[in-house]
Amino acid sequence: MASLRTPTVQNPSLSPSSKTRLPCATSSSNNLRFSPAPHRRLIIVSSSASSNKSTVLVAEKFGEAGIAASRKPTVLVAEKLGEAGVELLRKFTNVVCEYNLSPEELCAKISLCDALIVRSGTKVTREVFEASGGRLKVVGRAGVGIDNVDLAAATEFGCLVVNAPTANTVAAAEHGIALLAAMARNVAQADASVKAGKWQRNKYVGVSLVGKTLAVMGFGKVGSEVARRAKGLGMHVVAHDPYAAADRARAIGVDLVSFDEAISSADFISLHMPLTPATSKILNDETFAKMKKGVRIVNVARGGVIDEEALVRALDSGIVAQAALDVFTEEPPPKDSKLVQHEKVTVTPHLGASTVEAQEGNKIMVKC
Numbered sequence: 612m613a614s615l616r617t618p619t620v621q622n623p624s625l626s627p628s629s630k631t632r633l634p635c636a637t638s639s640s641n642n643l644r645f646s647p648a649p650h651r652r653l654i655i656v657s658s659s660a661s662s663n664k665s666t667v668l669v670a671e672k673f674g675e676a677g678i679a680a681s682r683k684p685t686v687l688v689a690e691k692l693g694e695a696g697v698e699l700l701r702k703f704t705n706v707v708c709e710y711n712l713s714p715e716e717l718c719a720k721i722s723l724c725d726a727l728i729v730r731s732g733t734k735v736t737r738e739v740f741e742a743s744g745g746r747l748k749v750v751g752r753a754g755v756g757i758d759n760v761d762l763a764a765a766t767e768f769g770c771l772v773v774n775a776p777t778a779n780t781v782a783a784a785e786h787g788i789a790l791l792a793a794m795a796r797n798v799a800q801a802d803a804s805v806k807a808g809k810w811q812r813n814k815y816v817g818v819s820l821v822g823k824t825l826a827v828m829g830f831g832k833v834g835s836e837v838a839r840r841a842k843g844l845g846m847h848v849v850a851h852d853p854y855a856a857a858d859r860a861r862a863i864g865v866d867l868v869s870f871d872e873a874i875s876s877a878d879f880i881s882l883h884m885p886l887t888p889a890t891s892k893i894l895n896d897e898t899f900a901k902m903k904k905g906v907r908i909v910n911v912a913r914g915g916v917i918d919e920e921a922l923v924r925a926l927d928s929g930i931v932a933q934a935a936l937d938v939f940t941e942e943p944p945p946k947d948s949k950l951v952q953h954e955k956v957t958v959t960p961h962l963g964a965s966t967v968e969a970q971e972g973n974k975i976m977v978k979c
């Protein structure tokens with residue numbers, strides 16, 4: 612049985628309903644049922660986490676019968692997605708998969724497309740919407756963060772932006788925990804050392820996690836899963852999130868505290884907030900100065916939430932003992948980046964959502 616989860620419309624002013632979540636279709640076995648919204652034309656690529664089967668539904672203006680009669684919409688898939696979802700999408704749309712497009716190439720192709728599907732690596736700028744000449748009706752973000760899409764321009768050009776808010780949760784949380792443990796035990800550095808022919812047992816003495824305080828900054832889907840796992844490792848977990856409910860935190864044994872209390876009490880800080888004007892460079896010289904000397908930082912959220920130059924200063928001064936980073940202000944970061952090359956820093960190339968399961972389970976709902 613394929614189950615459809617509800618994606619989130621990111622610019623809901625374009626939604627026919629005032630709600631940001633659109634329960635448009637349900638599926639039971641092979642029997643597809645559409646909600647009574649005949650004016651809607653939907654393209655939904657979805658998959659059930661339990662069955663790992665992707666489903667594509669296309670409902671035309673007057674229901675399923677309209678699909679055959681209509682022109683098939685053209686969907687540009689600009690980054691690699693799970694193959695099963697793309698295959699199903701092909702049944703109902705003209706799918707064009709073109710990866711690693713330059714901004715100019717994307718602009719050149721977009722005027723022929725009704726929908727665009729991206730991950731975090733494609734910048735969907737105002738220029739893209741301008742170049743589409745109004746044909747682009749929906750941008751599907753196969754993942755969570757939509758900071759790579761110019762939402763104001765999308766709204767102005769009448770284009771919906773939808774994301775898949777839950778597909779990557781576990782993958783991102785697991786990667787956060789993987790980086791936390793790998794950083795504490797110098798796994799990457801020790802691995803490189805052994806491969807270079809060395810045997811430096813004294814150099815790579817680590818620190819334990821048990822009994823340490825972890826501050827989870829951003830207690831949403833990923834943050835709360837990280838907290839749950841960290842509790843299982845015997846850590847004391849506090850969290851800061853201006854929007855989280857205290858009882859939800861309490862239910863998993865986490866104290867919600869103020870930003871300053873979280874960062875000043877933590878032995879480890881794990882970042883899980885979206886990149887917004889309010890969170891941009893939220894870790895900076897001023898906030899590093901409030902941290903415990905020797906704090907360790909994990910970032911699987913967005914590079915832009917850290918002032919990277921300030922982090923290098925904090926690493927050099929010893930305020931921050933180590934950092935493990937999956938995300939960077941500029942991706943890929945410059946080869947000579949002091950931060951990436953820093954010996955106290957462990958890095959991965961934005962792999963938070965990159966598990967087989969997360970990519971197969973990823974779902975995109977595109978509403979035209």
Ligand SMILES: O=C(O)[C@H](O)COP(=O)(O)O
Nearest residue numbers: 730731732754755756964
């Ligand atoms: O926002 C997300 O969903 C994650 O950062 C993963 O991004 P990705 O789809 O580019 O791997």
